[in-house]
Amino acid sequence: MADDALFDFLHMEIVSHVTKSDPGLLQDGDEAMSKLEQIGYSTGYRFIERLTKDLSRFKDELEVMKAICKDFWSAVFKKQVDNLRTNHQGVYVLQDNKFRFLASISNSRQYLELAPKYLVFTCGLLRGALASLGLTCIVTAEVTTMPACKFQVHLQRA
Amino acid sequence: MARPGVRVADSKKINSELFTLTYGALVSQLLKDYENAEDVNRQLDRMGYNIGVRIIEDFLARTSTARCTDMKDTAEKIQSAFKMYLGVNPTVTSWSPASDEFSLLFDQNPMTEFVELPESCLSLKYCNLFCGIIRGACEMVQLEVTSWFVQDSLKGDPTTELRVKFVKKLEDAMPAGED
Numbered sequence: 001m002a003d004d005a006l007f008d009f010l011h012m013e014i015v016s017h018v019t020k021s022d023p024g025l026l027q028d029g030d031e032a033m034s035k036l037e038q039i040g041y042s043t044g045y046r047f048i049e050r051l052t053k054d055l056s057r058f059k060d061e062l063e064v065m066k067a068i069c070k071d072f073w074s075a076v077f078k079k080q081v082d083n084l085r086t087n088h089q090g091v092y093v094l095q096d097n098k099f100r101f102l103a104s105i106s107n108s109r110q111y112l113e114l115a116p117k118y119l120v121f122t123c124g125l126l127r128g129a130l131a132s133l134g135l136t137c138i139v140t141a142e143v144t145t146m147p148a149c150k151f152q153v154h155l156q157r158a
Numbered sequence: 159m160a161r162p163g164v165r166v167a168d169s170k171k172i173n174s175e176l177f178t179l180t181y182g183a184l185v186s187q188l189l190k191d192y193e194n195a196e197d198v199n200r201q202l203d204r205m206g207y208n209i210g211v212r213i214i215e216d217f218l219a220r221t222s223t224a225r226c227t228d229m230k231d232t233a234e235k236i237q238s239a240f241k242m243y244l245g246v247n248p249t250v251t252s253w254s255p256a257s258d259e260f261s262l263l264f265d266q267n268p269m270t271e272f273v274e275l276p277e278s279c280l281s282l283k284y285c286n287l288f289c290g291i292i293r294g295a296c297e298m299v300q301l302e303v304t305s306w307f308v309q310d311s312l313k314g315d316p317t318t319e320l321r322v323k324f325v326k327k328l329e330d331a332m333p334a335g336e337d
Contacts, residue, residue: 003243005216006209007177013205014184035187042183043176046272050175075172 004078011101014039015117033120040124041131048129051075061155064133065092072129090155094126095148102147115143119151126151174245174268181269185284195282202283206290213243214295225299229324232301233260236292236322244268248320258324261308267318275312284312288320300328 018039019032051072058064069081073096083095101118105111119141127139136156143149188198217223217239226232233250240246240262248262269285283289289305296303302325309315 004173005213006243007173007180009209009212010177010180010184013208014180016208017201017205018187035191039180039183039187042186043180046179046182047176050179051172076176 037124041128044125044128202286206287207294210291210294
């Protein structure tokens with residue numbers, strides 16, 4: 001058992017390490033963000049395998065997304081996604097009204113400019129989990145008022 | 159539709175797997191970034207230190223423990239912190255005659271689940287984060303300590319042994335007129 005606090009602190013350290021470690025390299029922060037996303041991706045890819053090893057096969061893509069919102073989200077963030085919407089054409093929006101990594105940062109628009117870097121790891125986590133379940137996608141995140149945020153999943157059709 | 163629920167599976171175990179995998183992803187990213195295991199060790203220690211200076215507050219708030227009286231007391235508290243944060247129960251042994259040095263023996267270590275070190279990483283101290291955490295946390299309660307790994311089961315040793323050594327007591331710089 002690893003305590004939640006430990007995971008939160010580790011996440012903070014990963015974010016600050018990746019974004020601060022070599023400022024010379026990262027003029028626009030893109031490289032830092034992609035590293036952060038990569039760390040999330042490989043975590044998600046492996047983690048979902050452990051999580052779904054006893055589940056039956058998913059019927060379709062919607063069922064996969066539902067499992068992500070329920071089981072995956074509660075395993076990682078101790079709550080379910082608050083709202084899942086889709087246009088039935090491969091775009092899904094997952095809304096979390098009290099996102100764990102933002103909850104202790106701010107309850108308003110204060111520090112809004114810092115919020116994105118605390119979401120990138122989770123974008124990678126989602127992308128990795130979906131990739132492991134056979135869905136290729138692009139995940140972006142947006143936040144207007146902390147600690148609520150939305151993750152947009154664009155599935156790439158083969 | 160009834161699925162065999164994931165939540166039936168031990169949620170604490172899942173938690174620990176998430177932590178382990180995240181840490182693993184971090185270490186492998188650091189290895190890519192630095193190429194030199196020594197730098198990775200240093201970096202892990204630094205990150206651990208930053209975690210330590212924060213997690214001590216969480217620890218003190220949740221356990222409402224008092225200031226350590228001696229190293230034996232410190233050792234016990236470090237042991238209980240491992241229990242609380244990682245769910246492992248390291249054994250405290252091998253006290254030095256002066257009682258300023260002890261070892262923590264881990265018979266299992268959740269951080270190294272799913273981990274195998276390749277030949278090329280023999281100088282990597284995979285769990286160096288622990289050393290940083292202990293150093294950072296102790297510094298916040300005015301104890302300067304150093305710690306290092308004596309044995310590491312990832313490197314073929316029978317167990318993992320973390321040695322902690324007391325260096326000195328840090329003094330409070332009190333403003334004049336208080337106290």
